Amino acid sequence: NGVDSLPFLRSLLKLHALGIEDIPSPETLPPIRTNSDLNKAVQRRQRAERWYRRKEGRNANAARFANDVMIAYNRRCVVCGLELPKIGGMGRSGIEAAHILPWADFDLDVVTNGLALCRNHHWAFDSRIITLVCNDAKRNAYTLIPGDHYEEFEQSVSLPNEIISELGEHGSRPIDEELLPADTAFRPSPDYLERFNGLFSLTG
Numbered sequence: 001n002g003v004d005s006l007p008f009l010r011s012l013l014k015l016h017a018l019g020i021e022d023i024p025s026p027e028t029l030p031p032i033r034t035n036s037d038l039n040k041a042v043q044r045r046q047r048a049e050r051w052y053r054r055k056e057g058r059n060a061n062a063a064r065f066a067n068d069v070m071i072a073y074n075r076r077c078v079v080c081g082l083e084l085p086k087i088g089g090m091g092r093s094g095i096e097a098a099h100i101l102p103w104a105d106f107d108l109d110v111v112t113n114g115l116a117l118c119r120n121h122h123w124a125f126d127s128r129i130i131t132l133v134c135n136d137a138k139r140n141a142y143t144l145i146p147g148d149h150y151e152e153f154e155q156s157v158s159l160p161n162e163i164i165s166e167l168g169e170h171g172s173r174p175i176d177e178e179l180l181p182a183d184t185a186f187r188p189s190p191d192y193l194e195r196f197n198g199l200f201s202l203t204g
Helices: 006-012 038-056 058-072 119-126 150-156 190-203
Strands: 095-099 114-118 130-133 143-146
Touching: 058 095, 058 114, 095 119, 114 119, 119 130, 130 190
Parallel strands: none
Antiparallel strands: 095 114, 130 143
16 A cells, blocks of 8 residues: 555564674584573574575575566666676676665565666665666656765765766766666665665664
């Protein structure tokens, strides 16, 4: 019904209070003994086992996600349009499939939660230096804007800087329509972008 189900699903799995650094290996958990901490120990073990089951299937899902995003974006960075393919079958492509909502928190390996970005812009996006917004329900118009760490970045680098210049003289610019997936069904979800940008004010 148009309501974001992710928070509810995370609460069912009790992931809302679980950080990655808090997840122990099931093999290293202490034995469960009959004491006042029994229920807490059982829950902790169950959370650890769920996490490791998810990680076991991660490689196949990650490869599928990356391939689907690369195909949708024609293997070009959505910000700058660069094509950086593998050369001679060696190494890695310079274009990467980035998650909008972090996989570790949301486990969303779907194309609408992905962006094809060169390594520089992938880093800048994940570091909240730049971000995207979409105020168009038809997914025809996306805008590149500064992220919440943009000012700190701008003050820390020598000008001119490619990432800063990408925003243009007005401090924001539209994303080139030709760099977006031709099929609007595969374009970034406005809801995921809004949720991602909303995380900024929560985490500081």
